[in-house]
Amino acid sequence: MNSISGKIFIDWGAFAARLAPVEVIDEPALVKKRSRDFFWYSPILNEELKGCFGDLVAVPKTVEEMKHCLQVAHDADVPIVLRGGGTGNYGQSVPVEGGLIVETTSMNRILDVGDGFVSTEAGALMADINRALQATGQEMAMFPSTQDIATIGGFVAGGSVGIGSLATGALREPGNLIEIKALSVEEQPQEHVFRGEDVLKVHHAWGLNGVITEVTLRAVASRDWIACMATFENYRSAYAAGFAAASANGIAPKMVSVVDARIVNYFPRLKGHLSDGRDLLACYVPAEDVETLLDLIAEQGGQLELTLGDADREAAGIPHVFEFCFNHTTLQVLKSDRSATYQQVNVPDPSDADALVALREDLGDDVWTHHEFIRLGGQVVAIDLPIIWYSGKERLDAINRTYEEHGCAVFDAHTNEVERGGIHTADYTHLAWKKRLDPKGLLN
Numbered sequence: 487m488n489s490i491s492g493k494i495f496i497d498w499g500a501f502a503a504r505l506a507p508v509e510v511i512d513e514p515a516l517v518k519k520r521s522r523d524f525f526w527y528s529p530i531l532n533e534e535l536k537g538c539f540g541d542l543v544a545v546p547k548t549v550e551e552m553k554h555c556l557q558v559a560h561d562a563d564v565p566i567v568l569r570g571g572g573t574g575n576y577g578q579s580v581p582v583e584g585g586l587i588v589e590t591t592s593m594n595r596i597l598d599v600g601d602g603f604v605s606t607e608a609g610a611l612m613a614d615i616n617r618a619l620q621a622t623g624q625e626m627a628m629f630p631s632t633q634d635i636a637t638i639g640g641f642v643a644g645g646s647v648g649i650g651s652l653a654t655g656a657l658r659e660p661g662n663l664i665e666i667k668a669l670s671v672e673e674q675p676q677e678h679v680f681r682g683e684d685v686l687k688v689h690h691a692w693g694l695n696g697v698i699t700e701v702t703l704r705a706v707a708s709r710d711w712i713a714c715m716a717t718f719e720n721y722r723s724a725y726a727a728g729f730a731a732a733s734a735n736g737i738a739p740k741m742v743s744v745v746d747a748r749i750v751n752y753f754p755r756l757k758g759h760l761s762d763g764r765d766l767l768a769c770y771v772p773a774e775d776v777e778t779l780l781d782l783i784a785e786q787g788g789q790l791e792l793t794l795g796d797a798d799r800e801a802a803g804i805p806h807v808f809e810f811c812f813n814h815t816t817l818q819v820l821k822s823d824r825s826a827t828y829q830q831v832n833v834p835d836p837s838d839a840d841a842l843v844a845l846r847e848d849l850g851d852d853v854w855t856h857h858e859f860i861r862l863g864g865q866v867v868a869i870d871l872p873i874i875w876y877s878g879k880e881r882l883d884a885i886n887r888t889y890e891e892h893g894c895a896v897f898d899a900h901t902n903e904v905e906r907g908g909i910h911t912a913d914y915t916h917l918a919w920k921k922r923l924d925p926k927g928l929l930n
């Protein structure tokens with residue numbers, strides 16, 4: 487068997503045999519498919535990563551099988567990449583060094599559901615976790631819109647916030663991640679258990695400093711969530727209404743998103759449900775808060791377009807409203823036009839709609855803003871995930887500078903280095919644990 491990556495020249499047939507009884511995938515087309523994630527959102531990452539492949543995929547079903555994979559790779563000095571659903575946006579699960587891809591999706595048991603928590607294996611899909619919680623009147627404190635194909639291990643290792651974060655904060659905030667079990671990559675892989683604040687030692691380390699096998703997460707009481715969509719004459723009004731809804735005392739939304747009218751044109755499945763050419767406010771609020779929200783929308787000059795419970799939504803053939811929000815907004819545009827890309831930007835003062843108007847003027851017509859409101863440390867904050875019509879790195883840099891000149895922090899979505907993207911600075915705790923849990927530096 488040849489090296490698919492063109493980087494690791496060992497006898498891959500013999501290596502695969504040593505992995506038995508673990509299921510392996512060696513068909514080059516399938517290995518190449520599992521070497522990709524959603525890095526193609528970024529034209530820059532696409533250029534850098536489109537030619538990077540692993541050499542073999544292992545699909546362990548149990549922790550024992552996972553240990554065996556790690557042992558064999560450790561013994562042969564083979565680089566390892568962990569992969570859940572492969573929905574990360576920064577090429578985190580791309581095997582840049584080649585080697586073994588370990589796919590976790592068969593380690594997917596839900597182990598325990600209790601009052602305020604759920605424990606699962608790392609490869610469980612978040613939609614399945616939410617289904618298991620539903621039976622107990624609960625739901626995940628937050629989840630990404632990719633829940634149907636993304637794993638909890640991938641979210642804990644690579645994600646940060648999601649639907650629910652306006653109510654419960656970021657994944658890293660106290661109480662959201664209760665316990666993480668992770669294996670080291672050594673001759674005899676050891677299990678390490680991280681609880682409380684210690685979970686941050688492996689959370690958002692992109693699978694570089696330990697192999698997550700189990701997680702225990704916060705669950706919250708489920709509400710009768712109603713999706714509301716309203717449109718506004720201009721972005722300022724939609725944004726101001728969004729901030730008001732996110733911070734109002736009498737409303738407890740789990741998601742508030744504001745989307746530029748030009749982006750809404752790329753939502754064919756909402757055609758006929760929304761007035762054309764207007765900026766969009768999309769929210770999830772508990773049924774008992776709908777009246778208050780509708781009053782707020784009217785006060786802010788908005789026009790109500792839809793209020794939908796889940797059954798009505800399904801009957802109307804409309805996707806989940808969260809499929810038009812967070813990073814799904816970008817996906818809706820990319821489905822029609824691959825020349826779009828995006829960025830991740832923190833807004834300095836979420837209450838200042840006038841500052842946003844000035845920023846939008848300076849950004850120009852190739853940047854279409856889209857804001858999500860979330861809660862960090864108890865405060866409402868706004869993040870902008872704009873659609874950017876990509877015309878080259880120079881222009882992207884200029885756009886980033888414009889944001890920065892307006893006091894915004896850019897968390898670059900066009901890098902596959904954890905320090906330059908979601909985290910901004912090197913996390914020395916992550917690095918220390920990498921030395922300890924992955925002494926040979928095989929996880930990449």
Ligand SMILES: Cc1cc2nc3c(=O)[nH]c(=O)nc-3n(C[C@H](O)[C@H](O)[C@H](O)COP(=O)(O)OP(=O)(O)OC[C@H]3O[C@@H](n4cnc5c(N)ncnc54)[C@H](O)[C@@H]3O)c2cc1C
Binds near residue numbers: 694
């Ligand atoms: C349309 C769209 C919407 C999205 N929305 C959000 C969002 O709202 N919030 C958000 O945070 N993200 C979002 N994302 C990014 C991504 O979907 C999520 O972070 C998701 O949870 C990743 O899960 P996954 O199973 O696909 O992980 P993968 O992409 O497979 O892996 C992600 C990272 O985790 C590592 N990893 C996977 N499993 C393990 C393990 N067991 N142990 C150690 N490391 C592991 C991988 O090596 C990789 O570095 C979105 C992406 C898309 C394409």
